[in-house]
Amino acid sequence: MEEVKTIAIMTSGGDSPGMNAAIRAVTKAGIYKGFRVIGIHNGFKGMVEGDMDELTLSNVENIMQYGGTILGTARLPEFKNPEVQDIAVNVLKTYGISGLVVIGGDGSFTGAQKLSHKCEEPKHNYKCNVVCLPGTIDNDLACTDFTIGFDTALNTIIDAVDKIRDTMLSHGRCCVVEIMGNRCGDLSLFSSINTGAESLIVAEKPESLDIDRICQDVAEGAKRGRKCHIVMLSEHMMDPTELAKIIEDRTGVSTRPSVLGYIQRGGTPSAFDRMLATKMGAYAVDLLDKGVINQVVSIRDNKIVNDDIDVALAMPRRFDEQLYKMNEMLSI
Numbered sequence: 316m317e318e319v320k321t322i323a324i325m326t327s328g329g330d331s332p333g334m335n336a337a338i339r340a341v342t343k344a345g346i347y348k349g350f351r352v353i354g355i356h357n358g359f360k361g362m363v364e365g366d367m368d369e370l371t372l373s374n375v376e377n378i379m380q381y382g383g384t385i386l387g388t389a390r391l392p393e394f395k396n397p398e399v400q401d402i403a404v405n406v407l408k409t410y411g412i413s414g415l416v417v418i419g420g421d422g423s424f425t426g427a428q429k430l431s432h433k434c435e436e437p438k439h440n441y442k443c444n445v446v447c448l449p450g451t452i453d454n455d456l457a458c459t460d461f462t463i464g465f466d467t468a469l470n471t472i473i474d475a476v477d478k479i480r481d482t483m484l485s486h487g488r489c490c491v492v493e494i495m496g497n498r499c500g501d502l503s504l505f506s507s508i509n510t511g512a513e514s515l516i517v518a519e520k521p522e523s524l525d526i527d528r529i530c531q532d533v534a535e536g537a538k539r540g541r542k543c544h545i546v547m548l549s550e551h552m553m554d555p556t557e558l559a560k561i562i563e564d565r566t567g568v569s570t571r572p573s574v575l576g577y578i579q580r581g582g583t584p585s586a587f588d589r590m591l592a593t594k595m596g597a598y599a600v601d602l603l604d605k606g607v608i609n610q611v612v613s614i615r616d617n618k619i620v621n622d623d624i625d626v627a628l629a630m631p632r633r634f635d636e637q638l639y640k641m642n643e644m645l646s647i
């Protein structure tokens with residue numbers, strides 16, 4: 316009788332809505348194809364500690380609709396250390412794990428890449444097929460048009476900013492809204508377009524942090540009767556409280572800061588994210604079944620594709636200049 320192969324799945328880095336849908340898809344597709352499936356808790360930390368359990372069909376029922384990740388996630392900076400990666404390979408060997416699905420962002424992909432190459436070292440000579448799925452709200456991976464969680468976070472932001480606009484309109488105010496994204500402006504740009512924000516500050520366009528121009532736009536808008544001005548501020552660009560004070564002092568328009576924070580990372584995943592996570596999870600199991608190594612799954616031009624991790628991580632990050640220009644035109 317042929318030996319049952321064991322595959323494992325883990326979530327790593329910042330969580331994102333849709334991770335549970337991906338865990339479900341990998342587990343169900345894996346079991347369907349005859350694999351034993353193990354869930355590793357808390358990312359690379361759990362891997363190094365051997366903190367893992369078998370995932371059964373009943374473990375992944377009724378999880379798709381929840382944000383977060385049932386496996387937990389963590390950050391383990393020590394995983395950059397080759398000796399810690401050696402420990403991880405030994406744990407994979409102990410559990411007989413011959414295929415691994417890592418769901419996370421660029422940092423997790425780098426950890427997975429190092430682990431994959433570590434397995435190939437002569438001292439280990441262990442065949443483990445590593446496949447990564449993009450799971451982060453930031454949409455900061457060059458290889459894929461969209462990451463699992465981006466769409467849900469975008470919808471959460473739109474909902475929050477629409478509410479902020481209601482009250483700002485009533486009071487005739489300006490609001491500086493801080494948006495997550497870890498130096499990727501996609502969440503800020505897409506939410507600007509979808510909420511009609513009047514100003515946008517993103518890392519990809521350092522010149523967008525032009526306080527004189529923003530104040531001028533706020534003042535001119537107020538003069539011609541604009542009742543609400545939203546400044547969409549990407550995190551790490553400037554302190555939102557400080558910017559709000561400068562705008563109010565210079566324009567006389569009452570201005571408030573609002574940090575959306577972690578509500579952006581939680582909540583029930585959108586249909587788009589469930590679909591993306593499910594397609595990518597099933598595709599990852601197909602890749603494991605074929606025995607390919609060191610791969611990343613992406614969506615490009617609405618098609619699920621795969622690339623070598625080394626190739627995917629080397630792709631230059633793109634910022635949609637056309638969308639940015641269109642947004643500038645429409646935010647007058």
Ligand code: ADP
Binds near residue numbers: 427
């Ligand atoms: P994300 O995956 O969302 O980008 P992080 O950047 O925090 O999140 O990375 C998640 C984890 O991936 C880190 O805590 C660490 O365990 C691992 N990791 C990140 N960068 C590296 C690296 N250069 N080498 C090895 N492991 C890494």
Ligand code: F6P
Binds near residue numbers: 451550
């Ligand atoms: O990568 C997702 C993200 O939410 C970023 O948008 C943000 O910069 C970061 O994680 C926050 O990380 P932490 O969970 O460590 O506060």
Ligand code: MG
Binds near residue numbers: 328420421497
């Ligand atoms: Mg990252």
